[in-house]
Amino acid sequence: MMSDAPLALYIHIPFCRTRCRYCDFNTYAGSQGLVPAYCGALAQEARFWAAALGTPEVATIYFGGGTPSLLPVPEVQGLLGAVRDAFPVAPATEISLEANPGTVDEGYLAGLRAVGVNRLSLGVQSFQGRFLRLLGRGHSAAQAREAVAAARRAGGDNLGLDLIYGLPGQSLGDWRADLGAVLALGPEHLSLYALEVAEGTPLAADLAQGRLPAPDPDLAADMYLLAEESLAQAGYLHYELSNWARPGRECRHNLAYWRNGPYLGLGAGAHSWLGGMRFANVSRPEDYIRLAHALAEARPARPGAMAALLAVAPWVAERETISARLELVETVMMGLRLVAGLGLEAFRERFGVGVAAAFPGAVEELGAQGLLETAQGHLRLTPRGRLLGNQVFSRLLSSGL
Numbered sequence: 315m316m317s318d319a320p321l322a323l324y325i326h327i328p329f330c331r332t333r334c335r336y337c338d339f340n341t342y343a344g345s346q347g348l349v350p351a352y353c354g355a356l357a358q359e360a361r362f363w364a365a366a367l368g369t370p371e372v373a374t375i376y377f378g379g380g381t382p383s384l385l386p387v388p389e390v391q392g393l394l395g396a397v398r399d400a401f402p403v404a405p406a407t408e409i410s411l412e413a414n415p416g417t418v419d420e421g422y423l424a425g426l427r428a429v430g431v432n433r434l435s436l437g438v439q440s441f442q443g444r445f446l447r448l449l450g451r452g453h454s455a456a457q458a459r460e461a462v463a464a465a466r467r468a469g470g471d472n473l474g475l476d477l478i479y480g481l482p483g484q485s486l487g488d489w490r491a492d493l494g495a496v497l498a499l500g501p502e503h504l505s506l507y508a509l510e511v512a513e514g515t516p517l518a519a520d521l522a523q524g525r526l527p528a529p530d531p532d533l534a535a536d537m538y539l540l541a542e543e544s545l546a547q548a549g550y551l552h553y554e555l556s557n558w559a560r561p562g563r564e565c566r567h568n569l570a571y572w573r574n575g576p577y578l579g580l581g582a583g584a585h586s587w588l589g590g591m592r593f594a595n596v597s598r599p600e601d602y603i604r605l606a607h608a609l610a611e612a613r614p615a616r617p618g619a620m621a622a623l624l625a626v627a628p629w630v631a632e633r634e635t636i637s638a639r640l641e642l643v644e645t646v647m648m649g650l651r652l653v654a655g656l657g658l659e660a661f662r663e664r665f666g667v668g669v670a671a672a673f674p675g676a677v678e679e680l681g682a683q684g685l686l687e688t689a690q691g692h693l694r695l696t697p698r699g700r701l702l703g704n705q706v707f708s709r710l711l712s713s714g715l
């Protein structure tokens with residue numbers, strides 16, 4: 315019933331010490347007392363899905379949040395043990411964990427490595443105190459540098475750092491300084507995100523009430539170009555619109571998303587894409603714990619159709635059947651985020667049609683405008699197309715879902 319493709323497994327940890335001013339993720343401050351019960355519920359959910367799906371192989375594991383580095387090492391070990399008991403997990407599986415610089419030290423990071431975490435993603439966001447305060451990050455630039463040094467001393471050899479650009483009041487010179495600072499730390503991976511102002515956040519209120527200058531999208535585009543240039547000079551491979559890596563250090567878990575492969579999300583608010591359906595769990599950790607524990611006795615005896623499985627998974631709050639056409643469109647949208655582009659042969663094998671035929675007129679038109687190109691068996695955005703990605707995506711969508 316399910317595809318045999320290996321699974322990308324996401325584990326959501328919805329706890330943070332404090333809430334950053336720009337954040338609209340599903341995360342809660344002051345709820346850490348729930349951690350033991352929450353981890354128990356995650357283990358239940360892992361067992362449910364292993365039985366339901368016929369124990370597919372897990373190719374990657376990613377602890378995201380929230381702040382997964384708030385989990386004590388024994389809890390991470392327990393969760394990995396539960397996953398390994400439930401699913402076949404290859405020894406070389408990429409196991410990533412997102413960490414907040416203010417929450418880690420060498421002993422903790424060595425402990426994570428000892429229990430199998432082999433990739434760390436550190437949310438640095440900026441190296442300048444005024445921007446860290448503006449974002450409400452709750453850690454300093456010195457703590458970020460110390461976290462990187464601690465990760466190295468603990469033996470970490472696959473370290474990703476995240477930065478945000480396009481901040482209110484941030485100049486091109488400020489951004490150049492951040493790029494210099496991050497490159498000096500020599501991470502294996504870099505994720506650079508343009509600030510998105512999410513409605514309802516304190517940052518959105520600051521901007522709406524004029525307490526902060528509005529971000530300038532043209533300046534953000536210049537910052538993106540500067541990053542592309544600086545990181546290329548430093549030997550990083552630009553492999554996805556917002557992601558760069560040393561060759562061979564691309565994030566394999568996220569590559570599964572961009573290839574529109576199957577993924578299973580465990581935990582409060584986690585999303586999954588499996589068996590022709592996309593679905594999401596209840597958001598509040600308390601509800602998730604109650605509902606996942608309630609299912610302890612009702613695990614499916616054997617795999618079945620996804621809609622039937624979801625009917626006995628009361629912690630799943632939203633579900634949507636994805637039509638073949640929508641899957642095709644989403645595969646193109648995600649695949650074009652990769653700098654190498656969308657593999658044309660793999661696409662034809664998966665959908666039984668070529669990309670150009672699937673979007674009549676649009677691919678040719680975008681090619682003539684210099685926004686899309688074909689190279690080495692892939693359809694990809696040109697450098698100009700990367701800056702005008704939204705225009706490309708809306709033209710493709712206008713040729714019909």
Ligand code: SF4
Pocket residue numbers: 329330332333334337338339341379380381414437
């Ligand atoms: S640490 Fe991350 S998830 Fe937590 S509040 Fe800040 S931005 Fe949101």
